[in-house]
Amino acid sequence: MSDNSKQQEVAILKLIENVLMGNKEAAQKELNKLVSDRIGAQIRKVGKENLI
Amino acid sequence: MDNNDTSVNVKDLLPKELLEAVSENGLATLQEAFDKLVESKVSSQIATAVKSAEVSLDAALTERMQKLVAKLDENAKINLVKVVNKLNENHQAEMADVKAKAVKRINEMRENANKAIATIKENYETKTAKEAEMFRESITKQLGKFIVENVDKCIPYEQIQSAVKNTKAIELLESFKQLLNFEEVYNSEALKRPILEAYSRIENGKKEISSLNEENESLKAELAEAKAVIAEAERKAYLAKRLAEIPSKDQRMFVERVLEKASLQFIKENFEYTVKQYRTNSLKENAIIAEKTRANAKSQQIAAHSRKELSRIMTEGKKPAIEKSSKKPLNESKNNWLSKLVKDWKDNYEE
Numbered sequence: 001m002s003d004n005s006k007q008q009e010v011a012i013l014k015l016i017e018n019v020l021m022g023n024k025e026a027a028q029k030e031l032n033k034l035v036s037d038r039i040g041a042q043i044r045k046v047g048k049e050n051l052i
Numbered sequence: 053m054d055n056n057d058t059s060v061n062v063k064d065l066l067p068k069e070l071l072e073a074v075s076e077n078g079l080a081t082l083q084e085a086f087d088k089l090v091e092s093k094v095s096s097q098i099a100t101a102v103k104s105a106e107v108s109l110d111a112a113l114t115e116r117m118q119k120l121v122a123k124l125d126e127n128a129k130i131n132l133v134k135v136v137n138k139l140n141e142n143h144q145a146e147m148a149d150v151k152a153k154a155v156k157r158i159n160e161m162r163e164n165a166n167k168a169i170a171t172i173k174e175n176y177e178t179k180t181a182k183e184a185e186m187f188r189e190s191i192t193k194q195l196g197k198f199i200v201e202n203v204d205k206c207i208p209y210e211q212i213q214s215a216v217k218n219t220k221a222i223e224l225l226e227s228f229k230q231l232l233n234f235e236e237v238y239n240s241e242a243l244k245r246p247i248l249e250a251y252s253r254i255e256n257g258k259k260e261i262s263s264l265n266e267e268n269e270s271l272k273a274e275l276a277e278a279k280a281v282i283a284e285a286e287r288k289a290y291l292a293k294r295l296a297e298i299p300s301k302d303q304r305m306f307v308e309r310v311l312e313k314a315s316l317q318f319i320k321e322n323f324e325y326t327v328k329q330y331r332t333n334s335l336k337e338n339a340i341i342a343e344k345t346r347a348n349a350k351s352q353q354i355a356a357h358s359r360k361e362l363s364r365i366m367t368e369g370k371k372p373a374i375e376k377s378s379k380k381p382l383n384e385s386k387n388n389w390l391s392k393l394v395k396d397w398k399d400n401y402e403e
Contacts, residue, residue, distance in 0.1 A: 005196075012195045013188070038203040043212060050216040 004041070008034065062086050287316040294323050306330045 011034050018027035062083045063071060074082070140147075291311060298304040307326050311319050 008196055009192050012192045012199070016191065016195070034199055035203050035206075038200060039207055042204065042207050042209060046209070046212045046216055050213070050220060 004037075008037070011037070060086075060090070283316065287319065290316055291319055294319070298327065302334070303327065303330045306333070 011030055015027055015030040015034065018024075018030060062079060066074075071079070291308070295304050295308055298307060307323070307330060310326050310329075311323065314322070
């Protein structure tokens with residue numbers, strides 16, 4: 001498992017924990033982080049593909 | 053018919069005046085109504101009497117039955133107690149054994165049950181942990197997949213691609229633009245002539261630079277030669293000046309010979325030393341000359357003697373013996389003198 005996948009797994013577990021504990025703000029933060037990481041990864045991928 | 057026999061006739065009850073006034077049908081109707089009334093009254097009275105009789109009978113029977121049951125219970129209790137006591141007495145030992153066995157069995161069962169419970173608990177915990185781990189992994193994977201898929205759906209991947217490609221295209225366009233601008237400038241007649249003129253000037257300038265470089269190189273070489281000539285003249289002048297200071301001719305010649313090809317700096321530094329060196333050498337040379345003179349005199353004596361001997365041998369006819377005996381010492385003495393001279397010269401030179 002790569003570092004990115006591990007980080008994603010940890011973030012998902014945190015998200016689940018926060019959801020179960022009712023920490024809405026923390027859960028929102030984790031979700032935002034996950035989404036932003038994913039967007040960043042996609043943008044990096046596009047950048048790599050289009051390197052001049 | 054029996055009712056008719058026991059029933060009362062209405063005609064007997066009514067007065068005569070009323071009987072005469074009432075018709076036969078009316079009497080029959082009256083008789084019928086009267087009978088019904090009597091019958092209902094009798095039946096209600098009979099029911100009341102039967103009910104009262106039943107109640108009184110029930111009460112009596114109940115009381116009797118209760119007494120009977122109480123008596124039977126008492127007897128049965130006494131009998132049962134007796135039976136139980138007897139049974140207890142008879143089976144007390146067996147009961148103790150049974151009780152002990154039962155207790156043992158119960159304890160074994162309890163231990164087994166505890167073991168089974170522990171095993172079940174362990175299994176359950178392991179299974180629960182495994183299931184929890186699996187559940188965690190599956191939920192993580194599923195959520196990750198879900199997030200990735202949904203986020204990817206939300207990300208305008210194609211737009212990003214097109215945006216990046218646009219940047220690339222813009223850069224390409226810029227480069228093309230620069231190229232096209234250059235072409236425009238190059239193709240324009242108004243600018244073409246000055247550009248060509250500038251180009252030719254640059255080329256001419258390059259050629260001039262190369263020729264100047266060549267000229268510079270030759271001038272440098274000439275300058276170096278001139279410098280060398282000047283240095284040589286200076287060196288010679290300085291040497292002549294210093295040599296003029298030396299009074300002795302031999303000494304002057306010796307110093308000149310030694311420092312003939314030396315540099316100016318070397319001459320400046322070593323002139324005095326060379327002059328001193330000559331003095332020491334001259335002393336040695338004097339000794340060498342004296343030695344040489346002595347050797348020459350000796351050799352002349354030997355030669356004279358040998359000539360005499362040769363003439364004598366030739367006269368006597370013993371030429372080979374004389375050659376052998378007379379030539380060897382002469383050569384030896386000559387070689388010794390030469391080797392000594394060479395050695396001295398070498399020593400002086402090295403010093």
